[in-house]
Amino acid sequence: MPAPIRDSVTSINKDGSRNFIHPADVRGKFTTVRKFVAALLIAIYIALPWIKIGGNPAVFLDIAARRFHLFGITLSLTDIWYLFFAVTGLGILIFFTTALLGRIWCGWTCPQTVFLDFVFRRIERWLEGDRAARRRLDKTAWADPNKIIRRGAKIIIFFIISALIAHIFLSYFVSLPALYTMMSESPLQHWGSFVFVSVATLIFFFNFYWFREQLCIIICPYGRFQSVLIDDDSLVVGYDAKRGEPRGKPSQTDVGDCVDCHRCVQVCPTGIDIRQGLQIECVSCSACIDACNEIMDKLKRPRGLIRYDSMHALDGNKTRFFRPRIVIYGILMLIGAVVASIALSHYSPASLMVTRMPGDPYTILSGTVQNRFKVRLINKSNQNLTFSAELEGAPAGASIEGFSSLTLAPQEEQVIQMLVGQGKSTYTGSFPFKIVLKSSDGKVVVKDSASFSGPSPEYLQSLP
């Protein structure tokens, strides 16, 4: 395997062919904690569609019904503006944590790293052996029965797990009962979902079987942004060159602590040598820290030749926690959290949208001016709601005609026509107002603005 250099990616050979990276096994406290974090995250991924909050799955993005159930809150399309807080909040949170903790997301919580390192690579090690055995198997001809059995088993198991991940992913959009129904019926009856899950399975399989770390190195936009998101005070995985250099043999006394054993390079899943300095390929997985600590323990030297630290600290300076970007991101997060809390406190379990019906803006019937409105009402709660209607801000004499009450089942959406009229005797011209729908227990009140149109009062009075 070529020695890593900073000018090219280790996973691609000079001729453009793939250099398959087989990281060596590693043990240590960071690897142990990462294992628990990965197990927890995978458990959450599997469990979320099963856990019900308020009668709906904890996370259910019901695109067909245009409802988004998130931890007990149901959002309809009219609530889509809440996404502004989610998207901007997530963006600022990423900026903040990256400026503070570097690529902690990549190495510890990204689904790519979690599934690759703690599911697929573990199965690979179990089937094909350690790094040396896997590299030998790579070079073995496909006619070899041992390779056919081991690689064949790997392909089948990887494909099954990719399909499982894809099915769980689909359940976030269609719900588990609907997924079971789809799986028990012909694919032709649910061809859209079938194509989705098939394509997702193939993409996951391709990624975890072959593409792997190249997703982080070449494709992931977050990885590309690292150089502008972090600074010299961010927490990164770094090599203490002051302490490690010059490299030498364990028996030498006039050299640094690095014995040039290459363990840190062998365990690196992106194939880099962290001793060459911080590189964009480093996903901050901490494998090289554990590997080097193991060597230092054996040599009875202090741990931490490779460690989580800032570039400033590795250069022998003090890390600054409060920097302009940390303060600005922190203030923006605080403002966002306050505004989002205020917005969520106004969340209503029903939503109303009033629009004018197409056609004539008004009609005159027996001396009464009438306007027709389209009223779209959604019950986002999990109980029946019966609504009565009234006008707010309308002049005396204006009224809703031919409407008594409207009952909606849980999650039901209804579109009705509503007639607002005003008699000749009280009519003074066009006016703005609000249509208010109130539940029978008075707990749910939704309103939307509209405007009443009509002729000039003089014209109306002149009519017989």
Ligand code: SF4
């Ligand atoms: S594992 Fe530690 S001692 Fe070995 S080469 Fe890397 S930095 Fe040097």
Ligand code: SF4
């Ligand atoms: S250099 Fe270390 S922390 Fe970075 S990706 Fe390689 S093993 Fe992980």
